[in-house]
Amino acid sequence: MKKTRTPLQIALLPHLFGDDEPLVGDLVEEWPRRSNAWFWRQVVFAMLAKARATASAALREPQRLTGALGATAIFLILSFQVVVAGSLLDDLIRRIDRTQMTRIDHPEWLLFFVLLSLPVAWFIGRAIGRLHHRSRAATVVITGASAATVGAVTVSVLSATDSFFPSAAQQTAAGMVFVLGLLIGSSSRSPLDRQA
């Protein structure tokens, strides 16, 4: 019996195996005759096979690892900066002027704030991506400053008490969301870039 295709499953394939047109075509062609379990087994196995092939190719040519290792290092450094530099900045603000600081004491706003930080970071990251070609020093300063500011804001401005974030792990996770947005934004290409 021929079943109706689920657009989501089909739409997902090019994102998973974008450069492997024959495999995607085979899955699209064969799936109507098979079960959903067959389809997902095939997808998971093909992803694992692809990851294995990529890893072994990277081991044969170590220079391929440079980009991935660099991105991971930047991600970790910025996340560290969000938490540590943000906390230091927060401490400095408290020492300078404790009374006039506007603080919002609504822990339920945490998720909203964290989610909002992602598109904000994406825009900043995109601007940084364009700036990168002109000035590397400016790129480093803006990236570091924005990460530290977000750290200070998450620790300080949104809370009247020190326990706005229940744990350091959650503070780190919130910071990582912002850093992730920065990295995605900086690596995304604008339509103007594509035309060039």
Added chain:
Amino acid sequence: MLLLAVLRVGEEAYGVPIAREIEASGERTVMLGAVYTGLGRLEANGLVSSSIGSPTPERGGRAKKYFRVTPSGLKAVRQAKRAFTRLWSGVPGLEGGRS
């Protein structure tokens, strides 16, 4: 096994019929990812060659990748058969039908 499947399917040897051929003979589910990984390795060793066909609607407008066994591949299949037959013969438990 992959080389034999490509030979059996013939002109229309691409991922789906090759996987079906192996499934029909081996009575087990074949992973398309494994078929392409294996064929890629055989192609790197010069045992099969590939060509891209034209896109078809039932594949969502995606092209097929056809495989064909090269003369070296055919030679490898024959050698494997000879080696297999040699190993098979002379084993008392495998001769004379059912075990």
